[in-house]
Amino acid sequence: MAAALRGPGGRFRWRTWAAAAAAAAAGGVRGAARSAAAGRQDYDLLVIGGGSGGLACAKEAAQLGKKVAVVDYVEPSPQGTRWGLGGTCVNVGCIPKKLMHQAALLGGMIQDAPHYGWAIQPVLHDWRTMAEAVQNHVKSLNWGHRVQLQDRKVKYFNIKACFVNEHTVCGVAKDGKETLLSAEHIVIATGGRPRYPTHIEGALEYGITSDDIFWLKESPGKTLVVGASYVALECAGFLTGLGLDTTVMIRSIPLRGFDQQMSSLVTEYMASQGTRFLRGCTPSRVRRLPDGQLQVTWEDLTSGKEDMGTFNTVLWATVRRGLSALSPASCPSSVNPGSESVLLSESSSASTSVNRMSAECSEGQSRQRLSGPGWPGPSMPCSEAPGRSRAASQSSGLPRSLSGFPEFSERLEVRP
Numbered sequence: 041m042a043a044a045l046r047g048p049g050g051r052f053r054w055r056t057w058a059a060a061a062a063a064a065a066a067g068g069v070r071g072a073a074r075s076a077a078a079g080r081q082d083y084d085l086l087v088i089g090g091g092s093g094g095l096a097c098a099k100e101a102a103q104l105g106k107k108v109a110v111v112d113y114v115e116p117s118p119q120g121t122r123w124g125l126g127g128t129c130v131n132v133g134c135i136p137k138k139l140m141h142q143a144a145l146l147g148g149m150i151q152d153a154p155h156y157g158w159a160i161q162p163v164l165h166d167w168r169t170m171a172e173a174v175q176n177h178v179k180s181l182n183w184g185h186r187v188q189l190q191d192r193k194v195k196y197f198n199i200k201a202c203f204v205n206e207h208t209v210c211g212v213a214k215d216g217k218e219t220l221l222s223a224e225h226i227v228i229a230t231g232g233r234p235r236y237p238t239h240i241e242g243a244l245e246y247g248i249t250s251d252d253i254f255w256l257k258e259s260p261g262k263t264l265v266v267g268a269s270y271v272a273l274e275c276a277g278f279l280t281g282l283g284l285d286t287t288v289m290i291r292s293i294p295l296r297g298f299d300q301q302m303s304s305l306v307t308e309y310m311a312s313q314g315t316r317f318l319r320g321c322t323p324s325r326v327r328r329l330p331d332g333q334l335q336v337t338w339e340d341l342t343s344g345k346e347d348m349g350t351f352n353t354v355l356w357a358t359v360r361r362g363l364s365a366l367s368p369a370s371c372p373s374s375v376n377p378g379s380e381s382v383l384l385s386e387s388s389s390a391s392t393s394v395n396r397m398s399a400e401c402s403e404g405q406s407r408q409r410l411s412g413p414g415w416p417g418p419s420m421p422c423s424e425a426p427g428r429s430r431a432a433s434q435s436s437g438l439p440r441s442l443s444g445f446p447e448f449s450e451r452l453e454v455r456p
């Protein structure tokens with residue numbers, strides 16, 4: 041969840057090839073960071089990511105007397121959903137999910153109630169009311185987290201961070217304002233986000249993900265959930281429980297990586313409650329029909345035949361990837377992304393072996409390194425990095441991820 045580098049002597053340290061070279065030339069990165077120019081700030085610990093991991097880490101460190109800052113920034117989902125401090129769990133994960141499950145369970149109890157002697161009039165569920173209550177609760181948690189940080193004297197920055205060097209990050213606010221923050225130790229706790237399939241026509245244009253479902257103002261209606269991860273099944277579960285016509289499309293097996301006997305029990309139970317399963321199928325196209333419905337075309341992988349169905353909502357729950365925004369190309373001070381390099385651990389005994397870490401585009405492009413020659417030196421202002429180009433910034437539009445590095449993702453990459 042959260043990741044840090046522990047160097048010799050229990051010290052957290054970040055090391056980049058470029059920074060190492062620059063440090064040698066400039067007499068030490070830390071020295072440069074210390075001689076902070078106007079606008080720079082020094083912290084004992086800087087946490088990138090204000091989710092469960094980052095907030096816990098920041099609060100603990102502050103309680104131990106450290107000067108701590110947290111930077112958190114939520115990139116809106118492709119459908120424009122945005123939320124506040126607290127990360128996935130609070131805003132688009134555990135919390136809203138459990139509340140929606142609770143709503144579904146209540147519906148089930150109401151259905152059972154007449155058998156226990158309760159005289160129940162037909163009861164209808166109103167998505168709008170539930171969603172508003174869930175969203176208000178989440179907003180109260182956002183606020184609570186801010187207050188907790190303030191109480192513990194943890195400075196909070198609502199900025200999107202990327203590394204400038206081993207002790208410095210550059211953060212960009214919504215209005216484009218840049219802030220340079222330096223710290224002795226930097227923790228990465230950036231979590232993960234759902235990704236859309238890039239090869240399916242209409243997937244991004246017409247689909248949503250778990251980042252959106254909890255923030256919908258209107259009922260999603262008849263829904264196709266594509267995927268077999270726990271996120272997919274949980275969303276399908278509460279949608280069914282709320283009385284919505286719900287179908288789950290699975291390419292191979294549900295809940296890969298989980299005990300398969302348990303996963304069978306889960307899917308059998310879901311089917312008994314009314315969730316439809318399309319197994320061994322993979323979608324190939326989503327189109328919007330003139331009446332506004334979504335027409336999904338899929339292939340049955342066993343027969344090779346094509347089939348179609350119409351839905352009001354298509355929810356993609358196939359892949360989650362982490363660390364999308366720390367690569368230099370996502371930074372305004374980005375330099376030639378082609379010469380990016382790897383974040384290195386100073387010690388092979390580091391708690392996170394960062395020399396295994398590399399960033400790659402989720403579209404399967406060749407592996408790219410995180411920093412490298414031409415990477416701004418330690419005393420370089422954010423906006424004056426050499427080689428900065430529009431093209432470099434634009435290339436950051438590609439979602440990037442860390443592969444082979446489970447600590448940096450939520451290990452949710454369950455491909456059906």
Ligand SMILES: Cc1cc2nc3c(=O)[nH]c(=O)nc-3n(C[C@H](O)[C@H](O)[C@H](O)COP(=O)(O)OP(=O)(O)OC[C@H]3O[C@@H](n4cnc5c(N)ncnc54)[C@H](O)[C@@H]3O)c2cc1C
Pocket residue numbers: 041042088089090091092093094095111112113114115126127128129130132133134135137199200201202229230231232250271363364365366450
């Ligand atoms: C639908 C769903 C249901 C779930 N249910 C459960 C459950 O029941 N139980 C459970 O234990 N787990 C559950 N999870 C998983 C749980 O939500 C995550 O494991 C957990 O939230 C991860 O916490 P984190 O701190 O690592 O990352 P996150 O909570 O994702 O926080 C990372 C934060 O960093 C921010 N960030 C990223 N990059 C940058 C950057 N460059 N600069 C600044 N900020 C940045 C992100 O916007 C985010 O706010 C669920 C997840 C989902 C999607």
